[in-house]
Structure formats: structure tokens, C-alpha cells
Amino acid sequence: MSLSARLQVNPEHRLHKINPRLYGSFVEHMGRCVYTGIFEAKHPSADAFGFRQDVAGMIRELAPTILRYPGGNFVSTYNWEDGVGPVADRPTRLDLAWRTTEPNTIGTNEFITWCRSVGCEPMLAFNLGTRGVAEALAYWEYCNHPGGTTLSNLRIAHGYSEPHKVRVWCLGNEMDGPWQMGHKTAEEYGRLACETARALKQCDPAIELVVAGSCSKDLPTYPAWDRVVLEHTYEFVDHISLHLYVNDHELPDLPAYLAVGLRMDAMIRTIAATCDYVKALKRGKKDLFLAFDEWNVWHWKNMHPPGFQPWCYAPAQVEQLYTMAEAVVFGSLIISLLRHADRVRIANLAQLVNVIAPIMTTPGGEAWRQTIFYPFHHASKWGLGEVVFSRMESQTYATKEFGEVPFFEAVAVRAPDTGAITVFAINRHLTEPLPLTLDLAIIEHVTLTDSDPLATNTATQPDRITPCPAPQPGNLPPLSWNVIHLQIR
DSSP: OOOOEEEEEEEEEEEEEEOGGGGEEEOOSSTTSTBTTTBOTTSTTBOTTSBBHHHHHHHHHHOOSEEEESOSGGGGGOOGGGGSSOGGGOOOEEETTTTEEEOOOSOHHHHHHHHHHTTOEEEEEEOOSSOOHHHHHHHHHHHHOOSSSHHHHHHHHTTOOSOOOOOEEEEOSOTTOTTSTTOOOHHHHHHHHHHHHHHHHHHOTTSEEEEOOOSOTTSTTTTHHHHHHHHHHTTTOSEEEEEEEEOOTTOOSHHHHHTTTHHHHHHHHHHHHHHHHHHHHTTOOSOOEEEEEEEEEOOGGGSSOTTOOTTBSSOOTTOOOOBHHHHHHHHHHHHHHHHTTTTEEEEEESOSBSSSOSEEEOTTSOEEEOTTHHHHHHHHHHOOEEEEEEEEEEOEEEETTTEEEESEEEEEEEOTTTOOEEEEEEEOOSSOOEEEEESSOEEEEEEEEOSOTTOBOOSSSTTSSOOEEOSSTTEEOSSEEEEEEEOOO
16 A cells, blocks of 8 residues: 555644643552652662652653642542651551552652652642541641641641642542442542532632543443533532543454554543533533543553562552554554643643653663653643644544544644644554655654564663654654654745
8 A cells, every 4th residue: 555645734723722731640659650760769860858860850851741649549548647747757558559568758748849840730639539528628738728727837847838839639539430449429429529629619719620530431430420420510620530541452453553542532522522511501601621630551461560469569560661553552642632632631641650651760770761751752842832723634444443544643733932833643554654745844854663563662772762853754654653843934
């Protein structure tokens, strides 16, 4: 097959603004994300607080804007009080979500200080699984109240005289999931989330609240869960969360896998429509926005390392090496988020280090970038400003789940300061390059590709797959992620 594609871009037809929070990520007390990931006190690169500076440097390069913490499933049995005060006095607990032992060496204050040191905004989650309204209010007061009360003075006594001023808070995590500690029905959770949100907004109307929506499109409650929860909480929340992990499970072949990102488009459309229905039902005036606060490629088989023993410390849980093919799948998810940035105002790549992550580490050793590091890095660097109108044309291929899928997929972004146009594009064809016809001249074309779809970056070959200038600008290599900067007329 001889491929071809055409992309028409109208820089003056601006579709919607991109919230920088679209490029968020996620730090959960899970596996090695925290311990031997961002924090390893005895590592040669560790700073005075024990945070790995080789990892911090890569995070600054990746440039996530907002980091969700501390979970995830972990938060549904988490007592925030365990992670504050002198480290020597903190209790060691069982992490019931991931069946490990949590020393609480890192907690809220350490995380927020580190988070801002790498240039990110903190996004905290309340435990609404095993706790409730009172505990949420106490956590907010400890973090955000200036002083003069028991809890704010406790923060000051712990060495943090200024309030943390956390703006975005999650009302629990995946409460629709039967695996969740404290799992609830939509009615039960909706009532709890409503009263928690009402109380928090009375304390601080300026904070933004994310209510827990559907965490899987495959649950029988989807999307009725979202409708019921929003009917309870519409007046008091700003965003509803949705989660999606994609993989090749039950897909027949690699071409079908390369199309799996289209599930994100469908989920966004469904939940946005549900939000609009509740707005109409409530005779409301405000729009509800989406927080895609967990998304990535995740193969479930990587849940536990070989020989895993429950209740151990920082095991290598949920770690996987990402292939070149998965970098293209990942890129398609980036394109989907940008395409729907009018409704998706927050998104959090799950997770940041080691646990299904763009950055990997060896305990005591090196850190390296996975293949998925690069599409995220490119988007966080050049995917700010506004999405502009573009029209794509290319050949397609047939799939059982998605019907006809184009080999070529792209989105165009206009920079806020210069007006420069950047196109993010993928070629899904495994063997054929894709010559691209554009109505604007190309200034630069960077591509990420490899002749082997299953090639990965590893500790011993950390730079096997890295971005490089396209050999023929405007010609998308087979199975590739592409960044194309265009000349404005």
C-alpha cells in the first residue's frame, strides 16, 4: 500500500484554549513511585531532604504542571495525620490497597515542598473511603488555613509557617470500583461527596473540587454512576474525574492495539454529555469540566513482581517497559486530550516514576526515560495555547472494535505568545511511511520511531529510542510520533 495524507490547518480558526493542567501527572504511595523513585535518601544524587536530583531533573524536563497525591487506591485508607510531624514519630502502617508496608517517611509537607521545587502545582486527595467530612475539613485546615487554630498551628509547629494554598482537591478515588476500600453505591457516595464539598466550599469558595466519576467504562454502573453522583454534587463541584487505562487485552493484533486510544474520545464524549444532562436537569448555569486524572497504557499482568510477598516495603509493583508501538498509542491519547481540551481541563498521567511511568530508576543507580516520556515532553513544551482547526485525510484500515481507523491522526496547536503552529501527529502503519501534504511550510519536523515495534529503552540501553530530525520533513516514518512546526503565512 502506498500511503498519503493531507492536513489543512487554519491558524485563525481557534477552537478552544488549552489549560496547562492538561499536562499533569500522579504520585501515589504505590510500588516504587515514592521510595527509590522520587525519594531515596542514600542515593548519590539525593539532596539534603533525600529526594533524587537525577529524577528531579528529568521531571523538570518532562514538565508536568500539576501532580495528584497521595492516591489512587492508597488514599482510601490513608490517614493524612500519619504523614506529618517528626519522621521518627510517624507510625508504620499496612497499605491495604497494594498490600505493602508504608513507613510514612514522605507525607503531605514533604510532597508539597518537593512538588513545587520541580515546578508543579500540588493536587491533593481526601480519603472518602474509610473517612468522611470531618477528616476532610481537618486536612484542608491543616494545609490551607493561615494560623491561629489548632490544626493550622500544628502545621506551623511542624516547620511550615505559610499555608500551602492547595487549590485543587479530589473527593476520594474510584469509589465506583468494587476493589476500593470503602466502596460505595452512587447514592451513598453522592451524598457523602455532596456534604463534604458543601462544607469545604463554605470554608473556601475558591478551591476547586473534583468529584469521583467512573473509573472504567467496563463497569456495569457506567455512566449511570456519573449521572447520580452529579445530581447530588452539581452545585458544589467543578470537575468530575474519569480514568482510562488501555492495553492489548482481547485485541487481535497490533494494528487494532494502535487504535485503542479511540476509547478515550468515546469516554470523554459520554461523560461530557452526562455533565450537560445534569446541568439541564438542574436548570444550572455553570458548565462542569472533566479531570482525566488517571490515564496511561497499563498491562494488568505487571501488577506484582515475581516472588512478590505481601506487606513488603516498596516492591517493584506495576512496572513495565514501554515499546515503540506503545509510544504511538500514548501519542494518540495525547492527541485525544488536546482535541477535547474544551472540556478536559485537568489530566494526570498515571504515574510519574517507576509505576507505569515515563521515568524509571534503579535503586542506588541510574534513571532513564521511557519511550512515552517523549510525546508527553513534546506536548507539555509545545502544546500550550489554543487548538486550531485542522482537517485530516488519509487511508484507513478495518478493525472490529473501532471500524475504519485512519493511519494518520493529528491535532494543531497555536502558541499563545508567537502564534506559531505545532502539529502533533502519528502514523499507525507498521511498515509504510506517510507522505504528508500541508498548506503551510514546514520549519522543523521531529520524529520518534524505530524499525522494531517492540523496541524499548532500558537501564542498559536508555537511548535506544529518542527523538531525532525527520530524514524527510513532511514524511512520517512507519509507526511514528511526530512534532511538526509550521511557518505562519
